[in-house]
Amino acid sequence: MRLYLTALNPTDAVLEGVLPAAAALGLSATVLTDRPAEWPSDVPVVRCAVRDPSAVVAATAPTRPVALLSNSDHLQEVTAIAARKLGLPGKDPDAARLCKDKAAARRAIAAAGLDLVRTVTIDPGVAPEVPVGMFPAVVKPREGVASEDAYLVADHRELVARVTEIRGRRPDVALVVEEYLAGELRTFETLGDGTTLASLGGWRTNLGPPPTFTEQSLDWSPPAEPVSTRLRARLDALGVGFGACHTEYVISDGRVRLIEVNYRLIGDRMDLILAELLGVPLFEHVIRLHLGEPLAALSLPTAVDRYAQVEYVCADTSGRLVTAPGRLDTVHGDVRLGCRPLRAVGRVAEHTGTNRDYLAVLHAIGPDHATVRHSLAAFRSDLQWTIVE
Incomplete structure (x- = not known):
């Protein structure tokens, strides 16, 4: 049984999430991409014009696929159209288009009488x-x-x-x-089977200084039920309800104001961290939904008795990264800690004030807020990144 995945450039979510999850489910996986030279040699890749639904359908012709999905913002609509042509479970193409087109999404939310931005x-x-x-x-x-x-x-x-x-x-x-929608930026993470939508929780996001909106750290902070209900109504207005979805919002003067909806898993390694925090095979769950399994068949936690914090190490100047820690995993008391490089040593990059400046992501998962914060601060203090202009 073969799963096809549409993608552009390689990402950690695919290499460390989707592909291992497919293997764990006993599925062969093939990546369809228009950038085959960028992918590791051990990943089965087929060159494909992945922005064209007909090309995606044609690329699956040699083997009848059991599932077709994507974790790319850019390819959700195309993949949804192709899945529908193949008779496979997938997202509603109109919903995928609405989520991608920020102006159209605003109009849909306003037309439903939920919010006017x-x-x-x-x-x-x-x-x-x-x-x-x-x-x-x-x-x-x-x-x-x-x-x-x-x-x-x-x-x-x-x-x-x-x-x-x-x-x-x-x-x-x-x-x-x-x-501009003022307020503390938060996220809402969901999984759905087209009929039922489950909340996985959410994060409180701390941004860097304006005028850009670079995420610098995130703290585990699931929305309260009344907020979750209002967010679900907005997702309903967009037709969102299948597979993974990452929603960003603020609460301003008691109102839920949507920032944007990304119809895929949360990014920048947060998906992998979320899976670890929840203690569930998140990527397997996503694939199983695309295989047509109901949400009720998945083992989703009803509550999370752990706390997590994530920090991005950002470059503060242009230049070459000359020293940096590699991939690290350690335990400090009851806290699991990790460091994942996001920029290779030796690479030269301009300072942008955006997430293109990320050098690494650090995370800590433990029993409570204070313990996690203390452990992550101690962990980071022992690490060093050096950029030479």
Whole structure:
């Protein structure tokens, strides 16, 4: 039985999550990608125009697949269309499109009477025109990923400067300008089988200084039931309900305000950390849903009696990374600690103020907040990263 996975560049989620999970389930796995040269030689890869649903369907022709899925933000809609053509369980293509298109998602939420966020779309080559009353605002790609090219702007002058900057790198990208939603950034992680949606919990996210929105650390903080209910209503309005989904939101003046919905697992190694925290084979669960199994067949925790904290080590300057710790796993009392490199020693990179500056991710899982924080601080103090300009 063969599983197909659509992907672009290799990621830890695929290499350390999805592929080992497929093997554990007794499935052969093949990666369909338009970048085969970037993948490790031991990964079965087939070259494919993965942004074309017909090409994805054709690539599976040699072997009738039992499942087709993706963990890429960019490929959810294409993969959903291809899965439907193949008669396989999958996400609703319209829901995948809505989640990717931030302006369309805002319209769907507003049409459901759940929330209205003032939003203006700026097409490529068009000068930005935004009402003065919308500032401060956030400008970002309409179909962007995470915090890449997302900036806080105080007025029209700053907006024009940021639009010009982004277009200098990506001239063909459509942008959105949204009113800034103040509040503590949080996440909501879910799994669904198309009928039932389960909450896995969530994180409280600490951001770096504006104008960018770089995640610097996350603390385990599942939403209270009333908040979870309101978030589910917003996901319902988008048609979200199958497989994994990562939702970002704030609570402002008692209101749940959606930031964005990423119709896949949480990223930047948080998916692997979440699996460890929950003590469940999370990636196997995702695959089993795509095999058509019901959510009730999965072993999901009803409560988590552990606490977790995650910290990203960020470069504060441009240059070459010359020294850094490697992959580490250790135990300090009742706390499990880990370090995973995100940038290779010897690599030269520009400082961007975004998650492209990540050097490593550290995490700690233990019995309570205070114990975990103390252990992670001690762990980090013994590690060193050196960049030479």
